Each structure stands twice: as structure tokens, then as C-alpha cells.
Amino acid sequence: MKILITGGAGFIGSHVVRLFVNHYPQYKIVNLDKLTYAGNLKNLTDIENKPNYKFIKGDICDAEFIQNLFATENFQAVIHLAAESHVDRSISNPLEFVITNVMGTVNLLNAARYQFQKEGATFQKFYHVSTDEVYGSLGKDGMFTETTAYDPHSPYSASKASSDHFVRAYHDTYKLPVVISNCSNNYGPYHFPEKLIPLAIHNIKNNKPVPVYGKGENIRDWLFVIDHARAIDTIFHNAQIGSTYNIGGHNEWKNIDVIELLCDIMDQKLGRPQGTSRALISFVKDRAGHDLRYAIDASKLQRDLGWMPSVQFAEGLESTVDWYLNNDVWLQEVTSGNYQNYYEEQYHKR
Ligand code: NAD
Numbered sequence: 001m002k003i004l005i006t007g008g009a010g011f012i013g014s015h016v017v018r019l020f021v022n023h024y025p026q027y028k029i030v031n032l033d034k035l036t037y038a039g040n041l042k043n044l045t046d047i048e049n050k051p052n053y054k055f056i057k058g059d060i061c062d063a064e065f066i067q068n069l070f071a072t073e074n075f076q077a078v079i080h081l082a083a084e085s086h087v088d089r090s091i092s093n094p095l096e097f098v099i100t101n102v103m104g105t106v107n108l109l110n111a112a113r114y115q116f117q118k119e120g121a122t123f124q125k126f127y128h129v130s131t132d133e134v135y136g137s138l139g140k141d142g143m144f145t146e147t148t149a150y151d152p153h154s155p156y157s158a159s160k161a162s163s164d165h166f167v168r169a170y171h172d173t174y175k176l177p178v179v180i181s182n183c184s185n186n187y188g189p190y191h192f193p194e195k196l197i198p199l200a201i202h203n204i205k206n207n208k209p210v211p212v213y214g215k216g217e218n219i220r221d222w223l224f225v226i227d228h229a230r231a232i233d234t235i236f237h238n239a240q241i242g243s244t245y246n247i248g249g250h251n252e253w254k255n256i257d258v259i260e261l262l263c264d265i266m267d268q269k270l271g272r273p274q275g276t277s278r279a280l281i282s283f284v285k286d287r288a289g290h291d292l293r294y295a296i297d298a299s300k301l302q303r304d305l306g307w308m309p310s311v312q313f314a315e316g317l318e319s320t321v322d323w324y325l326n327n328d329v330w331l332q333e334v335t336s337g338n339y340q341n342y343y344e345e346q347y348h349k350r
């Protein structure tokens with residue numbers, strides 16, 4: 001089977017590519033990524049020379065390029081992760097999110113539809129990776145299930161909600177074999193340091209203020225990224241066509257509690273007196289339209305397909321801190337922008 005994975009040089013996509021390349025030598029994995037600021041080929045240096053892996057630089061929004069790619073590569077499946085993913089950026093530039101997340105997804109759906117409908121077609125699956133943010137915001141109680149009504153509040157979540165609707169529409173209208181999953185907040189290695197946890201690690205390490213929006217009372221349900229990649233593997237191989245699965249860690253934390261825990265872990269790892277890093281916490285202006293609470297009910301995934309998170313938060317957070325401390329060069333290259341030269345240096349000459 002030849003599988004197109006989009007967005008594979010980003011945070012979650014790189015873990016999914018790595019898992020598929022390493023676990024399924026019988027598959028051919030094509031990683032398509034535009035390499036925006038969020039795409040970093042250094043996330044995948046450990047597998048870049050494997051015989052069942054190929055990287056292609058390209059834009060999911062370029063209809064002609066995507067049609068040609070499908071025609072030449074004859075994919076049997078797509079796992080679609082490419083997206084603009086940062087809520088704060090979506091507030092500054094909503095249109096970019098509509099273009100990539102909505103139009104880019106519809107472009108891919110069109111190419112997959114053609115591949116599925118052509119004579120002698122072997123196309124099996126279009127797996128769309130989405131977020132729990134499409135469901136909106138919870139009060140103190142309750143959890144998102146697969147039947148919770150969509151109620152997105154940020155331009156990011158509105159664009160992802162729209163893309164989910166298009167994926168379902170292609171299933172209902174053209175019988176395209178689709179699967180969707182909606183996952184809670186991820187954390188772990190290779191997370192771009194604009195998101196809360198890697199930003200805090202980076203700032204604490206460099207003795208810079210750690211910005212906490214509002215009073216830090218917003219709640220997120222954190223899942224270790226490798227558990228998300230495992231869930232994608234399970235769903236890709238076993239979910240019924242047309243189905244949706246929520247993915248989450250049953251692991252709700254107030255932002256301020258995550259940051260305080262991180263500060264304490266960092267003090268211990270850096271040999272600083274306990275309490276040193278907490279002094280860096282800086283409460284700043286709240287995000288506009290900031291969703292109060294996300295919590296995922298992932299019981300359908302456990303019941304139907306036997307998936308459960310395997311990494312406890314304390315253990316996952318500590319290993320994430322260790323990863324960032326041991327991969328200082330990765331972090332330095334990301335913050336300096338050097339990582340963006342790697343494609344030219346390594347790939348262009350091939
Ligand atoms: P990311 O921002 O780290 O990576 C996105 C990748 O997509 C980058 O490599 C980028 O270069 C690529 N990309 C962007 N625009 C492109 C285009 N036009 N053509 C081709 N490639 C393009 O994102 P992430 O955090 O890894 O998220 C991956 C997916 O998972 C997204 O669809 C996101 O909505 C979803 N998701 C993320 C989380 C999370 O906590 N990060 C949780 C649930 C779902």
C-alpha cells in the first residue's frame with residue numbers, strides 16, 4: 001500500500017510518519033509538506049534514508065500539483081495532517097487558515113475522489129486528522145463525545161470544523177471512504193515552541209518570562225503525542241469507513257497547574273533551588289474568544305478498537321523536558337530559523 005501522509009514534517013505528522021515507516025516496512029510512505037514555518041525536516045533525520053520513505057515538498061492548496069501527484073504516485077490511502085495549527089496565528093490571520101485548512105483539504109478530497117472513482121481504482125481510505133476544538137468550549141462539567149454538536153469559536157477551530165464537514169460531505173455525496181478523528185491537545189518532542197508547553201520549557205531554560213493568558217484557569221486535556229500517533233495507527237487500520245473517533249488522555253489540567261509543574265520539573269533538572277522558575281510566570285492579556293475547557297470522552301475508541309493512552313502525564317512531561325534539554329541544537333535551530341535551510345542542503349541536491 002502506498003500512503004500519502006500530509007504535514008509529516010510538523011509536530012504530530014512527524015511522529016505518525018516515523019511510526020508508519022518503522023512499523024510497516026511493507027508500505028510506501030510519501031510525506032508531503034510545504035515546509036511552512038511549522039515544518040522541519042530535522043524532525044525526521046532518523047528515518048529519512050529508509051527505503052520505504054519519500055519526502056515531497058509541495059502545497060496541498062495547489063490543485064494542479066496535487067492532481068499530478070495522485071496521478072503519478074497512485075496512492076491507496078491518505079492520512080491528512082497538514083494544516084495551520086496555532087490558534088493565536090489564526091486570530092491574526094484567519095484567511096490563511098481558510099486557505100490551508102479548508103481549501104487545501106477540499107483540494108486533496110478532489111484528488112482522492114478522482115483516484116477512488118477511476119477505473120480499476122484501488123483507493124481505500126482518506127483519514128482526516130482533526131481536533132477536539134471543533135466542539136467548542138465546555139463549562140465545569142461534561143465531555144465531548146463523537147455526537148457533540150460542532151460549535152467552534154476561533155478561526156482555527158472554525159476552519160478545522162469546516163474541513164471535517166467537507167470530509168463527511170465527500171463520503172455522503174461521492175461515497176469516498178473516509179475516517180475522521182478529533183484529538184485533544186498534544187505534547188511531546190518536536191513540538192514547535194510557540195505552543196504552551198514547549199514555549200514554557202524554552203523560556204524557563206533561558207530565564208525569560210513565561211506568559212500565562214488571563215488567570216491561567218483554562219483547562220486542556222493533554223495527550224502524549226506518541227499515544228496520538230498510536231491511536232491514528234489503530235484507527236487507520238481498524239475503523240469502519242464513515243466513522244469518527246475522539247482521542248484523548250482523560251487528563252485535564254488548568255494551564256497554571258501545568259506551568260507550575262513544569263517549573264518544578266525544570267528547577268530539579270537544571271539544579272536550581274525549587275521555586276526559582278515559578279518566579280518567571282507572568283500573567284498576560286487573555287486570548288480573544290479563549291475556550292474555557294476541553295475534555296474528551298474517548299470511550300468509543302477504547303470500546304471498539306481497544307486503544308488507551310499509555311503514558312501518564314507526569315512521566316510524559318518529564319520525558320518531554322528531558323528531550324528538550326538533550327536536544328538543544330534542535331531548539332536553537334528552530335528559534336534561530338536555521339532549520340529552514342535543511343531542505344535546500346539535503347534534498348535539493350539529490
Ligand atoms: P504543525 O503546525 O506542527 O504542523 C503542520 C504541518 O503542515 C507543517 O509541517 C506544515 O509545514 C504543514 N503545512 C502547512 N500548510 C501546508 C500546505 N499548504 N501544504 C502542505 N503542508 C502544509 O501541526 P500539528 O500540531 O502537528 O498538527 C497536525 C494536525 O493535527 C493538524 O491538522 C491539527 O489540526 C491536528 N491536531 C493538532 C493537535 C495539537 O495538539 N497540536 C491536536 C489535535 C489535532
Ligand code: TYD
Pocket residue numbers: 086087088185194195196197199211212213214216218219220255287
Ligand atoms: P496552545 O498550546 O496554543 O493550544 P490550544 O490553544 O490549541 O489549546 O495553548 C494551550 C493553552 O495555553 C490555551 O488555553 C492557551 C494557553 N496559552 C498561554 O496561557 N500562554 C501561551 O503563551 C500560549 C501559547 C498558550
